[in-house]
Amino acid sequence: MIVCIAEKPSVGKDIAKVLGATQDHRNYWEGNGYQVTWTFGHLCELKEPHEYTPLWKAWSLSSLPMIPPRFGIKLKSDKGIEEQFRVIERLMQAADMIINCGDAGQEGELIQRWVMQKAGARCPVKRLWISSLTEEAIREGFSNLKDQSEYQSLYEAGLSRAIGDWTLGMNATRLYTLKYAQGRQVLSIGRVQTPTLALIVNRQLEIENFKPEPYWVLTTNYRDTVFTAVLEQDEEETATASQEKGANGNGSGKANDVARRGFTSEEEGRKALEQIKDAPFTITSVTKKNGTEAPPRLYDLTSLQVECNRKFSFSSDLTLQLIQSLYEKKFTTYPRVDTTFLSDDIYPKCNAILNGIAGEYAALLQPLRGAALKKSKKVFDSSKVTDHHAIIPTGVAPHGLTPDEQRVFDLVARRFIAAFYPDCKFATTTILGETADIPFKATGKQILFPGWRDVYAQEAKTAETLVKTAEEERTLPAFTKGESGPHVPDLAEKWTQPPKPYTEATLLRAMETAGRLVDDDELRDALKENGIGRPSTRAAIIQTLFKRHYIRLERKNLIATPTGVELISLIHEELLKSAELTGIWERRLRLIEKKTYDAKTFLEELKQMVAEIVHTVLADNTNRRVAETKEDKPAPKGKKGTAKEKPAKAPKTARQKPVAPQAATAPTTPPAPKEGDLCPLCGKGHIIKGKTAFGCSEWKNGCTFRAPLEISS
Numbered sequence: 001m002i003v004c005i006a007e008k009p010s011v012g013k014d015i016a017k018v019l020g021a022t023q024d025h026r027n028y029w030e031g032n033g034y035q036v037t038w039t040f041g042h043l044c045e046l047k048e049p050h051e052y053t054p055l056w057k058a059w060s061l062s063s064l065p066m067i068p069p070r071f072g073i074k075l076k077s078d079k080g081i082e083e084q085f086r087v088i089e090r091l092m093q094a095a096d097m098i099i100n101c102g103d104a105g106q107e108g109e110l111i112q113r114w115v116m117q118k119a120g121a122r123c124p125v126k127r128l129w130i131s132s133l134t135e136e137a138i139r140e141g142f143s144n145l146k147d148q149s150e151y152q153s154l155y156e157a158g159l160s161r162a163i164g165d166w167t168l169g170m171n172a173t174r175l176y177t178l179k180y181a182q183g184r185q186v187l188s189i190g191r192v193q194t195p196t197l198a199l200i201v202n203r204q205l206e207i208e209n210f211k212p213e214p215y216w217v218l219t220t221n222y223r224d225t226v227f228t229a230v231l232e233q234d235e236e237e238t239a240t241a242s243q244e245k246g247a248n249g250n251g252s253g254k255a256n257d258v259a260r261r262g263f264t265s266e267e268e269g270r271k272a273l274e275q276i277k278d279a280p281f282t283i284t285s286v287t288k289k290n291g292t293e294a295p296p297r298l299y300d301l302t303s304l305q306v307e308c309n310r311k312f313s314f315s316s317d318l319t320l321q322l323i324q325s326l327y328e329k330k331f332t333t334y335p336r337v338d339t340t341f342l343s344d345d346i347y348p349k350c351n352a353i354l355n356g357i358a359g360e361y362a363a364l365l366q367p368l369r370g371a372a373l374k375k376s377k378k379v380f381d382s383s384k385v386t387d388h389h390a391i392i393p394t395g396v397a398p399h400g401l402t403p404d405e406q407r408v409f410d411l412v413a414r415r416f417i418a419a420f421y422p423d424c425k426f427a428t429t430t431i432l433g434e435t436a437d438i439p440f441k442a443t444g445k446q447i448l449f450p451g452w453r454d455v456y457a458q459e460a461k462t463a464e465t466l467v468k469t470a471e472e473e474r475t476l477p478a479f480t481k482g483e484s485g486p487h488v489p490d491l492a493e494k495w496t497q498p499p500k501p502y503t504e505a506t507l508l509r510a511m512e513t514a515g516r517l518v519d520d521d522e523l524r525d526a527l528k529e530n531g532i533g534r535p536s537t538r539a540a541i542i543q544t545l546f547k548r549h550y551i552r553l554e555r556k557n558l559i560a561t562p563t564g565v566e567l568i569s570l571i572h573e574e575l576l577k578s579a580e581l582t583g584i585w586e587r588r589l590r591l592i593e594k595k596t597y598d599a600k601t602f603l604e605e606l607k608q609m610v611a612e613i614v615h616t617v618l619a620d621n622t623n624r625r626v627a628e629t630k631e632d633k634p635a636p637k638g639k640k641g642t643a644k645e646k647p648a649k650a651p652k653t654a655r656q657k658p659v660a661p662q663a664a665t666a667p668t669t670p671p672a673p674k675e676g677d678l679c680p681l682c683g684k685g686h687i688i689k690g691k692t693a694f695g696c697s698e699w700k701n702g703c704t705f706r707a708p709l710e711i712s713s
Contacts, residue, residue, distance in 0.1 A: 003095040004036040005088065005112060007103045010328055011133065012038035015101055018138045027087040035091050043081050044073045044114035046166050061178050065171045065614045067607050071163055073114050089119040100148060101128040104387060105336050106593065107536060109151055110158030127151055131334045132394045133327065157593035160602050165191050171610050172576065175617050180570055182625050187567060188548050189576065192533040192541050197550050198577035199510050200502050201560045201568040210498035216269035217262035217494055220440060222281045222487040223477055227433050227440035229272070231262065262494065273491045276436040281487035283479050285432035292423040294378055295452040297340040297521060298390035298415055301535035302512050309505035312407055313556055316504050316539035322408045323391065331398045332412055334388045336536035338528055341384040342392070347375055356395030357413055364417050364455055373420045392416045402697050404686055414455050421452035431479050435487065444476035501557040504542060511538050514583030529590060530583035566626045573613050
């Protein structure tokens with residue numbers, strides 16, 4: 001008998017159907033020589049401190065650091081999990097072969113390996129590795145099963161990550177709670193959570209400490225075109241300053257910005273204004289450059305979360321739920337990916353994929369008919385794909401989608417269609433002028449051939465995108481070099497602006513690049529190796545910060561609470577709060593996966609680091625304490641309880657009784673409903689807004705949730 005183990009019941013049912021295992025035994029399917037069972041995500045977890053030694057049950061500074069000589073796993077304490085595990089254990093111990101059908105990623109590998117270890121499996125194990133759940137993909141995957149040993153490094157990376165998070169989280173949380181917390185407060189410290197909070201806090205402090213400075217911009221209007229005075233020395237100097245600003249992660253770049261934008265004193269500006277007031281304006285140069293713009297890259301999980309946050313104000317957690325649902329419904333491919341490329345073997349399948357979704361997108365596909373699909377190296381590059389390719393449609397025509405799922409599918413579908421459209425062609429015009437020896441410049445951009453932009457031509461335009469489009473596509477009148485005439489100069493006072501607070505979109509990008517401000521796609525790809533967290537876990541990290549009341553939401557902005565600000569201010573250990581250093585740690589985990597770094601070395605360095613942190617904090621003789629934020633706005637539009645990290649347990653000491661952190665941090669009033677939130681009544685649908693009340697998208701299926709519009713916040 002061959003036992004297949006999937007990560008959830010719905011996937012197990014899909015696999016069983018393909019294999020012909022049609023007998024339903026409630027906890028597994030059987031037939032045709034197969035038994036197909038499943039986990040419910042994490043059935044096993046690392047043991048709690050007190051399960052290694054009773055001395056670690058009470059929270060005590062003298063017991064730190066807690067580093068078990070050998071880490072162990074245990075079954076989660078849950079009746080449903082225990083019942084399912086007993087079935088898995090019985091099936092595995094009698095199996096001739098096991099096929100690991102878990103989620104095809106690092107976390108999925110760890111989940112299934114722990115279950116097999118706990119069940120005492122001894123037979124050979126094969127690995128199913130697929131990027132979609134269509135019947136074709138499942139059949140193809142079973143015809144190309146791999147030996148489990150090929151994924152040993154993936155498991156070692158996942159195990160190292162879990163042990164690293166346990167060791168740092170358990171020790172640092174107890175250490176900071178006992179040393180700096182007030183009353184029953186728990187100060188949660190995490191390997192990725194804390195540097196992410198530090199990004200938000202540091203940006204917030206930069207905004208609060210920002211001192212606006214005036215500058216004066218000299219412009220002149222010639223032939224209904226506004227020209228701006230050029231004050232920088234040359235373009236090379238400007239480019240260098242811009243690169244330094246990005247490399248330093250400085251959001252303001254104040255000195256350089258002022259130097260490029262205008263005069264730093266009104267007196268200097270007035271003098272220049274008087275100088276040019278009566279002098280004629282002369283065109284000194286007219287240059288026109290033709291350029292092309294390739295279609296936007298396909299989506300990885302982070303770029304999809306960024307786009308959904310910008311366009312629909314979806315939280316990263318909600319976007320992950322939606323794209324995961326589309327994957328499980330077989331409409332899109334595996335979502336937890338960090339590449340925007342497709343492997344070359346996908347190209348022959350693309351026509352069939354496009355034909356599969358042709359119903360709704362027939363008009364957009366018409367220009368692609370009658371010729372071979374374009375194959376661009378910016379889309380198809382096997383060297384840029386490891387375990388999974390970018391998120392694309394599977395070719396299964398979507399049906400039965402919720403409005404939010406439809407929005408996300410539409411993004412993925414249009415991005416895939418656009419990849420086969422021709423490049424957009426444009427002309428950039430630069431006009432230089434001069435009056436009284438002061439140079440001026442105006443630039444314009446004209447779209448000559450829209451190409452892939454036609455895919456997005458019918459999208460609903462927001463005020464913001466309309467303004468951006470108008471700025472990008474500014475068409476200038478025809479100018480001739482040497483022409484001259486009257487003009488109307490003006491000197492405007494402006495003020496330097498602080499950097500903007502993080503939104504979930506910009507925070508995800510900052511996590512992806514370890515805090516560096518990067519717009520260039522290729523440079524961002526290079527920095528992904530040092531990003532903090534993984535695409536699949538970043539949403540949960542942000543949700544954890546909300547749950548801990550370290551951050552709150554103001555419109556779309558992420559704002560650190562007083563507790564979050566104070567916590568970061570008292571952490572002096574850069575390894576705990578530096579995105580760059582945490583990014584280096586993340587890179588080592590990726591190198592373990594690639595078999596170029598030893599997991600044992602990583603864990604030894606980890607233990608040494610934790611020991612040093614404990615020693616440093618214990619040596620702090622100040623009497624600092626962190627104030628507690630008791631109530632804040634709830635986490636936005638996310639599924640309750642999706643954060644991976646467990647709530648830290650409150651300290652048990654001789655002076656105070658242990659208190660579950662939920663009691664200390666739970667909001668005193670229920671959150672007001674917001675459009676897109678998960679329905680609090682049925683847990684399946686999402687909140688939709690009617691004319692007089694909020695309701696649930698599952699109302700047709702019997703959900704009766706209603707809330708008046710007046711209580712919305």
